[in-house]
Amino acid sequence: MDTQSTLMAAEDDRPLWPALRRGWCRQCPSCGSGPLLRGYLKVRESCPVCGEALHHQRADDGPAYLTIMVVGHIVGPLMLWAFTAWRPDPLVLLAIFSVATVAMTLWLLPRIKGGFVALQWSRRMHGFGRDA
Template identity: 55%
Template sequence: MAHPQEARTAEPERMLGLAMRRGAMGRCPNCGEARLFTGYLKVKDHCPNCGEAFHHHRADDGPAYVTILIVSHIAVAVMLSVYTIYRPSSEVMIAIFLGGSLVASLILLPIIKGAFVGLQWAKRMHGFGQGGEDRPNEP
């Protein structure tokens, strides 16, 4: 009987950086060809190109937390600088930074979610390590 650690080393290594980059670009972390999302944030159940299953991903609230963290840190630094240099009114500050934060969040959220799915795939987390038994296109 093979030791569980030996079974893991027999599987081909998945490159973390490449998988996260592919996911961030909205592509399948395995093949990099097909689209990862069916809509704005809905991840496809399977890759139509290579058949990799994505239905078991667990990118729940993590992408939202990271998006908020990034956008808020940048917005606060820029807001402080703009206020110190130009001293605009409160209404102008609220309008500009509320709109800017909203747009930045909407742009970053699918990028970060795709990177999360790529991370989980590369690290064989949450069902991504079953060796392809979920692939519908393979006999």
């Protein structure tokens, strides 16, 4: 088997979009049944259902950076729009958008981290899928 067909076969057995969907739902990217996280952000060593090793992941600061970017690009324009449309008191605006920013960040961060781990698993990055 040549190198090109080996690479195609490796990509076909770990499709990207189903893995990302499972990661977004905080499920094991391999089986989709087991929980990916052991707490709020701690990734399990392995899946309790299928036994897939998950300790290879290297999400590091990527999910936090992406979460900040997404939340900032949503909250910033909304805050500007709300201020120009209704001219609320700045403290009211601060209170409402502070709560919205924290809530959105807390909701998105574990889902984006799951997506990062699923991407790494799907693309066999950082030791995922290597033979021992």
